[in-house]
Amino acid sequence: MIKRSDIKQExxxxxxxxxxxxxxxxxxxxxxxSKHAGVSKRTLYKYYPNKEALFDVIVGNLMCRFHDQCDQQFDPSVDMEQQLTTLTLQRMCYITKDDFQITARLVMTECLRSEQTSKLLMERFSAIDDSYGLHRWVKQGIEAKRLNIENISLAVEQYIGGIKAIIFWPQLLAHLPPASCKEVDTAIRAAAKSFVATYAIAN
Known part of the structure; x- marks a missing residue:
């Protein structure tokens, strides 16, 4: 049962x-x-001592999307392209959500407005040591002698960056509607096919 306090904080x-x-x-x-939320200042301060704390919670909620991992292991017996497609769809399902787009736009705007805020946020994001859970999957693929990748971080960032170039940045910067499920699926499948074609070791 959802607590009334949880709803109020949302x-x-x-x-x-x-x-x-x-x-x-x-x-x-x-x-x-407090006025915009329709709550008293007393109620607002009960949960958050200042606006810095509020902004930190907003950033924390955004970060939680990255840490929401499901435990999928590399399986040599399963088609790599399908594994990577499934894994990426699970990790990036949030990217088309309105609340994520709004929050990401806010964080990006504050980074542009304030050098200090930008530094703090970059420190927070640099703490993400496993981009979308893919580093671990790639390492396991290398250990299984199915993938040949010298720079894992570069390969993963290029892979994710190619997907975001189609279904994230255009929508975020141009205030377009979030990409449809079909568009997300198409972009990820194309990127996965290219990734496997580039790094897979032929049997």
Missing amino acids: DIIRSAIEVFSQKGFDQASMEGI
């Missing part, structure tokens, strides 16, 4: 994202956020 976070997006972090105020 409303506050959602309102904070909207206020930060409209006014920017520096111009946003706790009073403005």
Whole structure:
């Protein structure tokens, strides 16, 4: 059963994202956020001591998407292209969600506005040591002598970057509707096919 306090905090976070997006972090105020959320300042301060704490929670929620891993191991008996496609679809299912797009746009805007904020956020994101869970899968593929990759981080980032170039950055920067499930599926399957063709070791 969902607690009433949980619902209230969701409303506050959602309102904070909207206020930060409209006014920017520096111009946003706790009073403005409380009004937008329809809660008293007392209630707002009960959960969050200041707007810095609120923004940190917003960034933390964004980071949680990256850490939401499912434990899929490399299986030499299964087609690699299908494995990679399934793995990536599981990891990137959030990317077309409206709330993720709005939050990502807010974080990117604040990085552009403030050098200090940018440095803090880059430190947070650099803590992600396994991009979408793919580093581990690739290492296992190499150990199984099915993949030949010298620079795992570069290969994975190029793979993810190619997908985002189609189903993330255009929508984020141009305020377009999120990519459809079919568009996501098509982009990931094409990228997986290219990745395997480049790095797979022929049997």
